[in-house]
Amino acid sequence: MKQFEMRLARGFTLLEMLVVLVIIGLIASLVGPRLFSRVDTSKVQVADTQTRLLRGAIETFRLEVGRLPTAEEGLSVLYAAPADDRARARWHGPYLDEKVPADPWGNPYQYAIPGRDGMPFAIYSYGADGKAGGEGNDADVGFLPPGQ
Structure with missing residues (x-):
C-alpha cells in the first residue's frame, strides 16, 4: 500500500499580516493628504467650469429671447420655458x-443682475463654506456680483 505524503500548506503568520498592514497604513498616511487636497482643488475647477457653461446657456437664452432671465425666473428658465x-x-x-x-459642494448656483465689472449678470457659487466671501476653497467662484 502506498503511503500518502501530507504536505502542510504554509500560510501567512499573524505577525507577517500585521507587518503588511502597518506598511499599507504608512503609505496611506503619506499619500492620503495629498490626494484629499487635490479633491478640494478639483471641486473649485469644476465649479468654475460649470459657471462658464451656465454663462453660455444664459447668453444663448438672451440671444433668442431678447432679454436676460429675471431674478425671479433665475436659472430654472434655462431648462423650463418662461411663464x-x-x-x-x-x-x-x-x-x-x-x-x-x-x-460641487451640493449648494445651488447663485444668479444675480447686474454682474461685476460691467457684466450684465452674475453666476457664481459660494464655494466650500456655502457663504459669501471667503478665501481658498471657501472663496466664491464664477462671475461675481458687484461688491464681492
Missing part, C-alpha cells in the same frame, strides 16, 4: 441637457 407668453414664444430651449446642477 411670460412673449418670452415663451421666442424660447427655443431647453438650454441645458438636464436641470441646473448643484455646485
Whole structure:
C-alpha cells in the first residue's frame, strides 16, 4: 500500500499580516493628504467650469429671447420655458441637457443682475463654506456680483 505524503500548506503568520498592514497604513498616511487636497482643488475647477457653461446657456437664452432671465425666473428658465407668453414664444430651449446642477459642494448656483465689472449678470457659487466671501476653497467662484 502506498503511503500518502501530507504536505502542510504554509500560510501567512499573524505577525507577517500585521507587518503588511502597518506598511499599507504608512503609505496611506503619506499619500492620503495629498490626494484629499487635490479633491478640494478639483471641486473649485469644476465649479468654475460649470459657471462658464451656465454663462453660455444664459447668453444663448438672451440671444433668442431678447432679454436676460429675471431674478425671479433665475436659472430654472434655462431648462423650463418662461411663464411670460412673449418670452415663451421666442424660447427655443431647453438650454441645458438636464436641470441646473448643484455646485460641487451640493449648494445651488447663485444668479444675480447686474454682474461685476460691467457684466450684465452674475453666476457664481459660494464655494466650500456655502457663504459669501471667503478665501481658498471657501472663496466664491464664477462671475461675481458687484461688491464681492
